[in-house]
Amino acid sequence: MKPPDANPAEVFDPLRPRLLRIAYRMLGIVAEAEDVVQEAYLRWHQTDRAAVRDAEAVLVRTVTRLCLDVLKSARVQREQYVGTWLPEPIVETVEGDDLTLTLMMALERLSPLERAAFLLHDVFGMDFDEVAKAIDRDPAACRQLASRARSHVREARPRFPVSEGQGRELASAFFTASRSGDVNALQALLAQDVVTYSDGGGKTKAALNPIYGAEKTLRLFDGLFLHSGLALSKLVYEGAIDGLPAFVTLEADGVLQTTALAIEEGRIVAIYVTRNPDKLQAIRRAVGEEVS
Structure with a gap:
């Protein structure tokens, strides 16, 4: 990827849809995902962009870590939620992946780190070295986190889906x-x-x-x-x-x-x-x- 331009929006805006998808899959709430991506944009403004070799990797890392921070407080909020908590529904097809509402519910039972490792690797196609940088764990630990998450998702995935x-x-x-x-x-x-x-x-x-x-x-x-x-x-x-x-x-x-x-x-x-x-x-x- 080419080095970031002097104009922060010129690099950030094409990446915004992907960053929003990552944040939504992590958090399950559109407004929270939008807030996280906006915070990442503000931080991008303050970054020494001339020193950044891969803007997308840096921004994914920023969004992921912000999501992990949100999830820490979200756990408490969801424990106090009145009735059943469901992810916020959206009608858009999300990047062609097959992570349905049922599977998002399965991810809710995972730790934030398991969820992040699985989403970044299995859904968004990042290699484990990139995932490790994003969640500040070594690649071997990320593989274990994703493997545990994958077993939960496998159990929730329909065995005989319909067309x-x-x-x-x-x-x-x-x-x-x-x-x-x-x-x-x-x-x-x-x-x-x-x-x-x-x-x-x-x-x-x-x-x-x-x-x-x-x-x-x-x-x-x-x-x-x-x-x-x-x-x-x-x-x-x-x-x-x-x-x-x-x-x-x-x-x-x-x-x-x-x-x-x-x-x-x-x-x-x-x-x-x-x-x-x-x-x-x-x-x-x-x-x-x-x-x-």
């Missing part, structure tokens, strides 16, 4: 069944061990704990249909959220909501519902013209 087309069809069928009160149609879509996660963050109504099993999930959606006006849901987006078949709705109570589905062997094995308005600003911008 994009099948995923869209199932998501559409799920929307129709859940919003029409058709319990039989809904039951046919669910795996017996399906889990429903709902993130309201204490800001909107949502189940505080995961709902396990098809029977309880059916009761949940039947109750929501009868008492919460699911039939009045307005569909504003169909597509993918963090790599999963998904849709966005404006619900009867005026809350914007995302629903993403993990699917194996043609059945829904996990339902991720995000209702916390603090986590839906990026979604609102993406589908804003449809929300009224």
